[in-house]
Amino acid sequence: MQQLLTDIPLExxxxxxxxDAKGAWSCSFFAFNTEILxxxxxGDLAESVLRRGFAAAIERCRxxxxxxxxxxxxxxxxxxxxxxxxxxPVERDTYRVLASSLFYCEASGGxxxxxxxAVCRLWNFADETLPExxxxxxxxxxxxxxxxxxxxDETGFWAQLKDPAASIDVGGTAKGFIADDxxxxxxxxxxxxxxxxxxxxxxxxxxxxxxxLWTIGVRNPAAPSTLIGAVPIAQGSVVTSGLYERCFTxxxxxxxxxxxxxxxxxxxxxxxxxxxxxxxxxxxxGYSTTVFALGSADALDFVERTCGIEALLVLDDGSIVRSxxxxxxxxx
Numbered sequence: 637m638q639q640l641l642t643d644i645p646l647e648x649x650x651x652x653x654x655x656d657a658k659g660a661w662s663c664s665f666f667a668f669n670t671e672i673l674x675x676x677x678x679g680d681l682a683e684s685v686l687r688r689g690f691a692a693a694i695e696r697c698r699x700x701x702x703x704x705x706x707x708x709x710x711x712x713x714x715x716x717x718x719x720x721x722x723x724x725p726v727e728r729d730t731y732r733v734l735a736s737s738l739f740y741c742e743a744s745g746g747x748x749x750x751x752x753x754a755v756c757r758l759w760n761f762a763d764e765t766l767p768e769x770x771x772x773x774x775x776x777x778x779x780x781x782x783x784x785x786x787x788x789d790e791t792g793f794w795a796q797l798k799d800p801a802a803s804i805d806v807g808g809t810a811k812g813f814i815a816d817d818x819x820x821x822x823x824x825x826x827x828x829x830x831x832x833x834x835x836x837x838x839x840x841x842x843x844x845x846x847x848x849l850w851t852i853g854v855r856n857p858a859a860p861s862t863l864i865g866a867v868p869i870a871q872g873s874v875v876t877s878g879l880y881e882r883c884f885t886x887x888x889x890x891x892x893x894x895x896x897x898x899x900x901x902x903x904x905x906x907x908x909x910x911x912x913x914x915x916x917x918x919x920x921x922g923y924s925t926t927v928f929a930l931g932s933a934d935a936l937d938f939v940e941r942t943c944g945i946e947a948l949l950v951l952d953d954g955s956i957v958r959s960x961x962x963x964x965x966x967x968x
Contacts, residue, residue, distance in 0.1 A: 640709040644701055645669070652690055654678075659845065663690040667697040668705075668811060670835030674818075676827050677845050689825030693818050700817075703730050704810045706753060706803075712795070713804060717753060721800035723787075729817075731793035734786050737809045740922035741781040743942070748925045749781045749897040753803030758900075761893060764884040772900040778802040779897050812875065812921025815839040819917075836881075839917045841871045851966065852876075857908035857950050864950060865967040867913060875920030877928070878909035878950075894928050903929040909950035910935075913962060919945055932957055 646666035654661030655678075663674040674693055678686050703726075706713045712730040726734075737750040754775040758767035767775075783799040797804065811834045819839050822830050829842025831850055840850045849868040856864040857878045867874050879902075882893035896903045910927050912920035923945055927935045932949055939947045939959045946962040958965060 640714060641705075641707050642709055644698060644705075644708065647698065650694060652687060661686055663693070665694055665697075667694075667701055668814075668834065672697065672835070673833040674822075674830060675833075676822070676830040679828065679845070681826060681828070685826050689822055689827055692825055693821060696818060696821055697814065700729065700810070700814050703727055704733060704806050706805050706807075713806060716795050716797060717803045719797065719800075721797060723785075723794045723796035725791075726793050726795045728793055729813075731786055731788065731795065733806050733810055733813050734784065734795055734804075736813060736918055736922065737804075737806055738781060738784065738786070740809060740926070743923075744926040744929075746781070746897060747929045748808060748922070749779055750804050750806065750808070751779050751781050751783055751797075751799075751802045752895060752897060753805035754778055754801070755895060755897075755900045756805055756807075757803070759891075759893070759895070761882040761884060761891075764886060766886065766891070767900070776898075776900045779900075808925050809918065809922050811835070811837045812873070812916070812918035815873065815917035815921075836876050837917050837921060838874045838876070839872075840869060843870070849964075852911075854911050854948065854950070855880075855909060858954060863968055864909075864956070865948075865965055867911060867948065867962075868964045868966065869913065872913065872915045873917035873920045874911055874913050875917060875924055876909065876911040877924050879905075879928075880908070894925060896929065905929060905931045906952050907932055907935065907949050908952050911948040913946040913948070914944055916944070 650665040652663045660675050660677050665672050703712045705711045712726040715724050740748050778799050778801040783802045785796045787794045815832050815834050815837045818832050819841050832839040838852050851866040851868050852874040853863045854865050856862045857880050860880045879892040892902045894903050907928050912924050914920045946959045948958045
């Protein structure tokens with residue numbers, strides 16, 4: 637049985653600084669098990685309005701965490717997973733995230749599966765322990781995104797796992813959904829520009845004071861503390877993920893966190909890092925797992941056939957490949 641949390645970790649760890657030498661203000665805090673960074677060039681925006689906008693964004697993230705975390709007691713996701721197959725009422729935002737997740741499950745042909753929760757719990761990348769094969773086999777029997785049914789009626793929004801032993805995890809879509817939501821929120825708060833970084837999910841809107849494009853760094857999978865290049869973007873999203881994010885090596889074998897719904901083990905792929913460029917961060921998040929799992933040849937074909945996304949792939953051998961519509965990549 638999973639040990640659930642009653643409080644959000646590091647909930648009070650918030651820092652607001654500015655202006656820096658270029659006039660930018662920053663807000664950093666911890667949420668969704670990662671460091672969140674919001675930055676803006678406020679121009680004539682009053683400091684009180686700026687701080688109020690940052691505070692609204694933080695509170696919005698806390699709301700999402702309380703709804704979507706599979707680790708917080710009482711979250712919508714936990715209640716669905718513990719419902720023993722019964723339909724449970726959920727908030728509208730939870731419903732929208734689940735609906736989006738099901739869309740990407742179908743679009744990927746099952747390469748991405750929202751019901752991998754029971755399998756994911758068996759892997760502990762911090763302790764570098766492998767799941768027991770019999771436990772993994774039992775968990776895999778309950779991986780099937782078709783088991784999740786959602787509905788909307790006059791009373792509200794509902795979600796149900798037809799398989800009582802199934803377990804959902806929205807980690808593959810939630811940050812993208814939230815990045816898009818924060819973009820809208822900051823606009824409503826009076827911000828004319830911002831860059832939103834949710835631990836690899838980067839969203840931008842508006843323009844910098846000098847009129848130049850935002851440049852989003854791409855990590856070098858072989859040396860994650862360094863950059864391999866940067867993607868210039870006017871406004872939109874760059875979602876960058878790498879197998880280096882959560883991985884360990886045991887008995888000469890590298891195990892990473894992107895798991896195959898068919899085997900429960902890390903997917904076999906020649907891709908070490910991938911950046912998905914799109915208008916919506918949700919698309920970048922939702923398609924990134926599929927791109928990783930397909931391997932470079934099939935991934936590029938998938939991207940070319942999928943409307944609204946481009947991809948930059950760093951392969952195991954260090955080579956860089958990109959989809960035909962991706963322009964302006966700056967290689968360092």
